[in-house]
Amino acid sequence: MSTIEASPEVGHDEHGHDHDHPPFLAHHFDTPEQQFDSGKLGIWLFLVTEVLFFSGMFCAYAIFRALRPEVFEGCSQFLNTKLGAINTGVLLFSSLTMAWAVRCSQLEQHKGLVGTLAATLSCAMIFLGVKAIEYSHKWAMGLLPAGLFFYDPNNPHPTDHPNYLLFICIPFLIALAGVVIWLVLSLLTANRFHIAIAMPLTVVCLCFFVGVGLGAFLESGEESAEHLDGHADSDGLAGAAIVQSAESNAIAENAAAVAASGAMVPVDESVLEILSTDPTNSGVASGLSALEQQTAAAGTSTITGDGEVLGGITTTEVDVLTPTTAGVFFSIYYCMTGIHAIHILAGIGVLVWLLVRAVRRDFNRQYFGPVDYVGLYWHLVDLIWIYLFPLLYLIR
Amino acid sequence: MSAHAHSDDGHGKDGHDFAHPMSVQTLLAVFFALTFLTVITVAQASFDFGAFEVATVMFIATVKAVLVMAFFMHMIADKPFNAIIFIGSFVFVGLFVIFTLGDSMMTSGSFEPRVEELAPAVAEPMEVQVDGAP
Amino acid sequence: MTDTKHASSVSTEEVLYMSSGSLPSGSQVRDPGYPTPSENYLTNSKGILSWIFTLDHKRIGVMYLVGVTVAFGVAGLLALLIRLHLFQPSGMVFQGEEANNWYNQVFTLHGAIMVFLFIIPSVPAALGNFLVPVMLGAKDVAFPRLNLCSFYLWVFGALFFVSALCASGLDTGWTFYTPYSTTTDSSVILATSGAFILGFSSIFTGLNFIVTINTMRPPGMTWFRMPLFLWATYATSIIQVLATPVLGITLLLLIAERTMHIGIFDPEYNGDPVTFQHFFWFYSHPAVYIMILPAFGIISDLISVHSHKRIFGYRFIAYSSIAIALLGFLVWGHHMFTAGMSSLTTIIFSALTFTVSVPSAIKVFNWLATMYKGSISLTTPMCYALSFIFLFTIGGLTGLHLGTLATDMHLHDTYFVVAHFHYVMVGGTLVAFLGGVFHWWPKMFGRMYSEFGGRLSALLVFAGFNLTFLPQFVLGSRGMPRRYATYDPEFAALHQMSTYGSMLLGFGLLVALTVLLRSVGAFSFLGLARGKRAPANPWGGATLEWQCTSPPPFYNFERAPSVGDPYDFSDLEWEAEDERYVIVEPEREIVPEELPESAPAHAEDSV
Numbered sequence A: 001m002s003t004i005e006a007s008p009e010v011g012h013d014e015h016g017h018d019h020d021h022p023p024f025l026a027h028h029f030d031t032p033e034q035q036f037d038s039g040k041l042g043i044w045l046f047l048v049t050e051v052l053f054f055s056g057m058f059c060a061y062a063i064f065r066a067l068r069p070e071v072f073e074g075c076s077q078f079l080n081t082k083l084g085a086i087n088t089g090v091l092l093f094s095s096l097t098m099a100w101a102v103r104c105s106q107l108e109q110h111k112g113l114v115g116t117l118a119a120t121l122s123c124a125m126i127f128l129g130v131k132a133i134e135y136s137h138k139w140a141m142g143l144l145p146a147g148l149f150f151y152d153p154n155n156p157h158p159t160d161h162p163n164y165l166l167f168i169c170i171p172f173l174i175a176l177a178g179v180v181i182w183l184v185l186s187l188l189t190a191n192r193f194h195i196a197i198a199m200p201l202t203v204v205c206l207c208f209f210v211g212v213g214l215g216a217f218l219e220s221g222e223e224s225a226e227h228l229d230g231h232a233d234s235d236g237l238a239g240a241a242i243v244q245s246a247e248s249n250a251i252a253e254n255a256a257a258v259a260a261s262g263a264m265v266p267v268d269e270s271v272l273e274i275l276s277t278d279p280t281n282s283g284v285a286s287g288l289s290a291l292e293q294q295t296a297a298a299g300t301s302t303i304t305g306d307g308e309v310l311g312g313i314t315t316t317e318v319d320v321l322t323p324t325t326a327g328v329f330f331s332i333y334y335c336m337t338g339i340h341a342i343h344i345l346a347g348i349g350v351l352v353w354l355l356v357r358a359v360r361r362d363f364n365r366q367y368f369g370p371v372d373y374v375g376l377y378w379h380l381v382d383l384i385w386i387y388l389f390p391l392l393y394l395i396r
Numbered sequence B: 001m002s003a004h005a006h007s008d009d010g011h012g013k014d015g016h017d018f019a020h021p022m023s024v025q026t027l028l029a030v031f032f033a034l035t036f037l038t039v040i041t042v043a044q045a046s047f048d049f050g051a052f053e054v055a056t057v058m059f060i061a062t063v064k065a066v067l068v069m070a071f072f073m074h075m076i077a078d079k080p081f082n083a084i085i086f087i088g089s090f091v092f093v094g095l096f097v098i099f100t101l102g103d104s105m106m107t108s109g110s111f112e113p114r115v116e117e118l119a120p121a122v123a124e125p126m127e128v129q130v131d132g133a134p
Numbered sequence C: 001m002t003d004t005k006h007a008s009s010v011s012t013e014e015v016l017y018m019s020s021g022s023l024p025s026g027s028q029v030r031d032p033g034y035p036t037p038s039e040n041y042l043t044n045s046k047g048i049l050s051w052i053f054t055l056d057h058k059r060i061g062v063m064y065l066v067g068v069t070v071a072f073g074v075a076g077l078l079a080l081l082i083r084l085h086l087f088q089p090s091g092m093v094f095q096g097e098e099a100n101n102w103y104n105q106v107f108t109l110h111g112a113i114m115v116f117l118f119i120i121p122s123v124p125a126a127l128g129n130f131l132v133p134v135m136l137g138a139k140d141v142a143f144p145r146l147n148l149c150s151f152y153l154w155v156f157g158a159l160f161f162v163s164a165l166c167a168s169g170l171d172t173g174w175t176f177y178t179p180y181s182t183t184t185d186s187s188v189i190l191a192t193s194g195a196f197i198l199g200f201s202s203i204f205t206g207l208n209f210i211v212t213i214n215t216m217r218p219p220g221m222t223w224f225r226m227p228l229f230l231w232a233t234y235a236t237s238i239i240q241v242l243a244t245p246v247l248g249i250t251l252l253l254l255i256a257e258r259t260m261h262i263g264i265f266d267p268e269y270n271g272d273p274v275t276f277q278h279f280f281w282f283y284s285h286p287a288v289y290i291m292i293l294p295a296f297g298i299i300s301d302l303i304s305v306h307s308h309k310r311i312f313g314y315r316f317i318a319y320s321s322i323a324i325a326l327l328g329f330l331v332w333g334h335h336m337f338t339a340g341m342s343s344l345t346t347i348i349f350s351a352l353t354f355t356v357s358v359p360s361a362i363k364v365f366n367w368l369a370t371m372y373k374g375s376i377s378l379t380t381p382m383c384y385a386l387s388f389i390f391l392f393t394i395g396g397l398t399g400l401h402l403g404t405l406a407t408d409m410h411l412h413d414t415y416f417v418v419a420h421f422h423y424v425m426v427g428g429t430l431v432a433f434l435g436g437v438f439h440w441w442p443k444m445f446g447r448m449y450s451e452f453g454g455r456l457s458a459l460l461v462f463a464g465f466n467l468t469f470l471p472q473f474v475l476g477s478r479g480m481p482r483r484y485a486t487y488d489p490e491f492a493a494l495h496q497m498s499t500y501g502s503m504l505l506g507f508g509l510l511v512a513l514t515v516l517l518r519s520v521g522a523f524s525f526l527g528l529a530r531g532k533r534a535p536a537n538p539w540g541g542a543t544l545e546w547q548c549t550s551p552p553p554f555y556n557f558e559r560a561p562s563v564g565d566p567y568d569f570s571d572l573e574w575e576a577e578d579e580r581y582v583i584v585e586p587e588r589e590i591v592p593e594e595l596p597e598s599a600p601a602h603a604e605d606s607v
């Protein structure tokens, strides 16, 4: 528990404090503890704002999941559970090293502090590397937010797209090059301070590419399986990705259930057309066009003339793979993971700042606040991922 | 600063210390517990728990979150006030999500009508419209 | 309780001398005197850079004061333009094809600038920054750099608004409702980015104040010795920290909606505009309490000081601030009764809306009880405070008409709503802000203003305001919808009254500005003398800011001040020859009776 003890100094030394103020104590605080308590309360309040900030997206998620559960089930299959799980592990490990860094700073273990901070940074970079693979893969497939969504189940892997992965990697390549140059220069000038910073940072930047490699390796394993499945699917029906997983049985069952619950009632389109010409009946008009879209999206006709349904899985797909259904899922996916990734980037920024200060040995048992505060922030980012992972990747 | 002598009772020479270092064992134990729970969540996704699925997943995630908050974020050693405000924020998140989600579930269906909803909705007014049209 | 004053805490600068003249003999007088130029926070360092990079909360407060005044001026001129246009049923100012578009842009920018750039930062950021540490007896806010950062975020956000104005304007209304905001081709993205940044400015200010009040209290400053302005600021800060992030994410999603069509708010892509309204009002209803709570705090202090009577029901007022802050999160749905919520939700929100009015009413009753049998000085700040009570009561009570489901069906989106929120935001917040500025002006700038001019401005503002907005209640209840550029000629007379009123109101505000600027010598080139030098305690306030010089030294207090009851006026006496209040103590030997409390106050309640 908090130890509030009245140290005999406090209360007498406000006057002329400037000489017995240690250098790390800001002028308007009386004691290091007051400074620490203030910072700590401040960072907790900041975390509160972060929680409420993310709550908006969780709310959007809940609304749309409640509205169209089948969309979420179907689309979640496009997310690679292995990559998500690896990233979860990486973030958890980075949380461990971060908590360890706080311990090191409290015990004035300066070498350990630099090491654990560098480890945390490396994990952050691996995380981003894996994310780069996930994002570039989905962009190439057209699995994008509603307005940009162009996934075509008949041609899930179009080839005429820019190399997104390269685009993502370029800034990190530049950073790597910069750090390596810095390292070489500082080695040449034998500046030990700079070497001590540039060395871990080089490792950190390299870790991004470790992440990319890891992601590419896991993704390619997945992909070849997917292609196999796709070929096996001789109907040429859409959405090989949905059938791809080992649990396809469960999906099929479930989708069949959806179909059974009266999914495809015969619709007399001509009636609809008549109704939709009435300008007051814009709802029907848009419904009709939506229907057309869906039919178009389904590619090969899945609704036969007499209204029979060609099979459970297909039904789900018809509903699921349009910009206004799957697109919304991916909107939410990109908003949540994207803003989370931005937080990781911000975390990397402050961690680098801490690393420099740790090399400078700024921290001690009376002044470890910054490490502690950044640690709390970093754990919150991890905490959010702990929820994002099952909510996005593990929908059966 | 290096001038601070290490002393076992955690009290340096200028006043008392307010640091509460977590022991390495605790940190490692928490980490392994978290990894274990992650494995469980991934594994459970292969089984069909029906309606309980979301609940299971959220429960495991919450256990993980509590572990992170209590140990990695030092909440157990922190001032209770800090913990209260942080946990308190979830009350407001709850308010926000419950009202908004509840209202949304009671009113707006999908704006793009589902195919199966479209048919009966159309069948009713059809009579009226067709009659009145010419 | 009151007498924890220790001789040791009497600053060396304070003048202690035997009483003379109007004061009872045989007593000692305590007064900090005047600051030297090297102590005065306004003059202790010179040059524009010493302002741009200042970390002194008082200078930051002054910079905010200038900033919000400019924003208010701009938005005020836009308001006059709106009123002029509405002078004639077919519109007077904007003509031709684009008339309606112009009108939409003008009222939108008026609203957005007033809300995001003026009202929200007005009291908390401008007055709050100046006052919170001084009232608390602290040297500065907890995070001075973050404080400066908030100010620059405000400037940055303002620049975004200006650029939106210069690009293609904004015509969505300050509420940015979808689907219009996702389809219009005005600069929604620039404006929402601006509001997003301003949100962070507001969050950081709130965060700073919470931490300051929690951890920076000097010995003796317990929670219940805090002036009520600090309680109000604390409650406001809670809302700022809890609600503003939701605005942030809402605006961010809106930007994403416009750029990528994410389909969360946009019905064209399966989104739901009602969801946008939920998100928006989850912030914006609590935000109206960000606007009014600090005003409540100002009024509590003004009423008590200028009635020279202990505030009635201190704890009720303090707790009701916190209650309003928390209950304010439960009622946002009353802005959406007609938007298509489910009927169950509307009923719940309507019922909850009534609960918030309870703590507001508690405050009003306590203020009235404070004035009862007080010795009221009708100074300028008191005139504003009285006008606040009158106007806020009307504004708050009409809120109940709007919170009632059945009546709101009729009144929603009419001028009745416009009149309601102007009564609470202008009649409430702006008037309280002016009252606060007049009250603390001598402290901030060390000059007294012309009392006559001040009272005149209060009268003009009161008259002009009522003439402007009282007719709008009538207009609204007769069915005049808001946000229309033209109207049925049957409404012409009332609209014209309103336009005349707005000019009177504008004139009154100009008088107020002139009076204040003149007091610090802005018009000395016209031969208008500046005001008399302000004593440390011109009104007889008992809170700590009156115990340091006017203007305060840059370090606020050389040593932790002695903290007494903030509303105990018994040892304050009017000293006629110097026109100031002084603390009078029975003569006694200056020997510490007890040791000062050694633990800082924040240590005691480390819950």
Ligand code: HEM
Pocket: C175, C288, C289, C291, C292, C334, C335, C353, C354, C356, C357, C360, C395, C396, C397, C398, C399, C400, C402, C403, C404, C408, C411, C412, C413, C417, C420, C421, C424, C425, C428, C429
């Ligand atoms: C005292 C209790 C209050 C109640 C019961 C109340 C109730 C309401 C209701 C029901 C509405 C919605 C009217 C409609 O759109 O049909 C409304 C609008 C509004 N209120 Fe209040 N209100 C109160 C106090 C305040 C305060 C203190 C402020 C600001 C300082 C405020 C600012 C506003 C604003 C700005 C709007 C209009 C928002 C817009 O649509 O642009 N209200 N109020």
Ligand SMILES: [Cu+2]
Pocket: C284, C285, C288, C331, C332, C334, C335
């Ligand atoms: Cu409201």
